Amino acid sequence: MSSYNVFSYIPIMKNEFILKTSIDKKTCEELIEATKDKLDEDIQDNLINVRRTIWELHTDEDTSSVVSKIMDHANLCIRTRLNYPHPNQNQPPFFDNKMFFYSFATFNAWVAQYKDESFVEPHCHIEYPNFWSCALYLSTGGNETSLSFLSDEAPSFNQNKMKIPCKEGDMLIFPSNLIHYTNDTFDKRIIMSANMYAGFCPNFMNYGNPQAEETTEEL
Numbered sequence: 001m002s003s004y005n006v007f008s009y010i011p012i013m014k015n016e017f018i019l020k021t022s023i024d025k026k027t028c029e030e031l032i033e034a035t036k037d038k039l040d041e042d043i044q045d046n047l048i049n050v051r052r053t054i055w056e057l058h059t060d061e062d063t064s065s066v067v068s069k070i071m072d073h074a075n076l077c078i079r080t081r082l083n084y085p086h087p088n089q090n091q092p093p094f095f096d097n098k099m100f101f102y103s104f105a106t107f108n109a110w111v112a113q114y115k116d117e118s119f120v121e122p123h124c125h126i127e128y129p130n131f132w133s134c135a136l137y138l139s140t141g142g143n144e145t146s147l148s149f150l151s152d153e154a155p156s157f158n159q160n161k162m163k164i165p166c167k168e169g170d171m172l173i174f175p176s177n178l179i180h181y182t183n184d185t186f187d188k189r190i191i192m193s194a195n196m197y198a199g200f201c202p203n204f205m206n207y208g209n210p211q212a213e214e215t216t217e218e219l
Helices: 027-036 063-083 209-216
Strands: 008-013 016-022 099-115 119-123 131-139 147-150 163-165 170-175 180-182 190-202
Touching: 008 163, 016 063, 016 163, 027 063, 027 099, 027 131, 027 163, 063 131, 063 163, 063 170, 063 190
Parallel strands: none
Antiparallel strands: 008 016, 016 170, 099 190, 119 180, 131 170, 131 190, 147 163, 147 180
16 A cells, blocks of 8 residues: 555545545554554444544644644645546646635544444534545455445435445545445454545735725725
């Protein structure tokens, strides 16, 4: 697992895509090691029989550097592959030249370790615009696992869900409002999840815009 430059698009709705990419094995192992003493079995939320870390793993001094490395890759994926009217329009300067500025921030991040009888209930993360989520498969014990998404527009005949197979090192990046779940769990299945803001915002402070100056004078 050594490629940061392999991407595949998975259509889930008419105007939404899931991006599958990968993180190298060394980085995955570093995060597993850094979080092995930070797991809490009493945290349940929508994860049943799962041990996980706190939400703010990206601010923990023991894990922030490796989480930041992973988020840098997620940022690259979103900015150049996803955050456009069409996923093939991977030219950030197009928006920069239109007086927009790009902003990226990790909202939260956590690691969860599963058991054979674990279950993740259907849920979505955040429903605000320009929020993205990711699921990084740090370890699968050599097995293949999956993440399922619910959609009324799934591109399969008479199907309202899509099951995406994942192996160790795979990372899925998807809009945070997509409902997803898994019952495909087992020992040694370790996942890092995160929510991120990434979007282009109008630069209202750009006083070099002649049209804006003309409007001000008219007022």
